[in-house]
Amino acid sequence: MKKNIILLVSVLLFVLLLVxxxxxxxxxxxxxxxxxxxxxxxTPETTAVPETTGQEDTPGEETAPPETTSDTASANPxxxxxxxxxxxxxxxxxxxxxxxxxxxxDRIGRPIVLxxxxxxxxxxxxxxxxxxxxxxxxxxxxxxMMIDATDGKRETVEGAKAFIESQGYTFPVYYDTADSAAVAxxxxxxxxxxxxxxxGNTIFYASGQINEExxxxxIEMIKEK
Numbered sequence: 001m002k003k004n005i006i007l008l009v010s011v012l013l014f015v016l017l018l019v020x021x022x023x024x025x026x027x028x029x030x031x032x033x034x035x036x037x038x039x040x041x042x043t044p045e046t047t048a049v050p051e052t053t054g055q056e057d058t059p060g061e062e063t064a065p066p067e068t069t070s071d072t073a074s075a076n077p078x079x080x081x082x083x084x085x086x087x088x089x090x091x092x093x094x095x096x097x098x099x100x101x102x103x104x105x106d107r108i109g110r111p112i113v114l115x116x117x118x119x120x121x122x123x124x125x126x127x128x129x130x131x132x133x134x135x136x137x138x139x140x141x142x143x144x145m146m147i148d149a150t151d152g153k154r155e156t157v158e159g160a161k162a163f164i165e166s167q168g169y170t171f172p173v174y175y176d177t178a179d180s181a182a183v184a185x186x187x188x189x190x191x192x193x194x195x196x197x198x199x200g201n202t203i204f205y206a207s208g209q210i211n212e213e214x215x216x217x218x219i220e221m222i223k224e225k
Contacts, residue, residue: 037195037204037218089200090184094147094174097161102174104181105200107143111222113215114194116176116187118149119163123209124191128169130212134219135171142219149182149190150175193218197225 089112091105104112115131117124135144148160157175164173176182185194195204195218202225204218 037206037214037221089196089203092176092180092184093178094145094176094181095157096172096174104145104184107145108200109198110141110143111198111219111225112143112145112194112196113219114145114147114181114185114196116147116149116182116185116190116192118155118190119160120154121190127191127209127211128167130210130215131171132169134212134215138219142223144171146171146173147181147187148173148175149187150177151179152177195219195222197222199225201225 089104089108091103093101093103096102104114117128119125131144131146138144148157149155150157150160157177160173160175174181182188185192187194189207191209193206193210193215195206196202202222204221206214206218210218
């Protein structure tokens with residue numbers, strides 16, 4: 001009788017462990033996918049930025065940006081309350097496919113979508129068809145800047161350009177060869193997307209892969225500013 005009770009208790013404990021593991025797995029999976037929209041409470045320069053860049057992350061591994069939160073892309077993300085004071089979008093300089101320097105502040109005047117990505121990031125690649133679709137719908141109305149995390153080793157301009165051409169993507173791609181954009185926005189987790197209003201004073205971000213609904217929602221939010 002005692003052996004039966006011990007066996008029953010053991011089985012119950014095992015079931016509870018399985019349930020707990022399932023809940024934790026679901027939670028971590030949601031955090032990994034990312035995709036919710038959050039308004040920045042302060043300038044990105046005030047965020048603690050690690051000394052290392054994204055090239056030291058494990059290929060395909062995604063981590064949340066410092067001191068930020070995220071929701072799943074498939075859920076209905078809740079946007080945090082607006083800060084009492086607007087913030088100004090930090091400037092940076094990247095290069096285009098022809099090697100010309102491009103400054104973010106030269107694009108101020110229209111809503112801007114910044115997406116930080118790399119070819120070694122699977123979640124980045126999964127969301128790119130969505131960006132291509134939405135870019136075509138908003139072309140001429142919203143500026144898109146697809147910022148490649150180009151470190152010259154793990155990610156090269158030549159490799160990234162070859163990938164974009166092979167996929168037939170038409171959205172504008174820029175190369176962050178000097179880490180200017182990544183440092184300005186603390187964008188060391190990939191993918192990460194920022195939505196900047198036309199006056200450059202309101203910024204929302206989404207950490208992780210986002211779906212089309214979330215991307216369009218972010219654009220409409222900055223168009224209203």
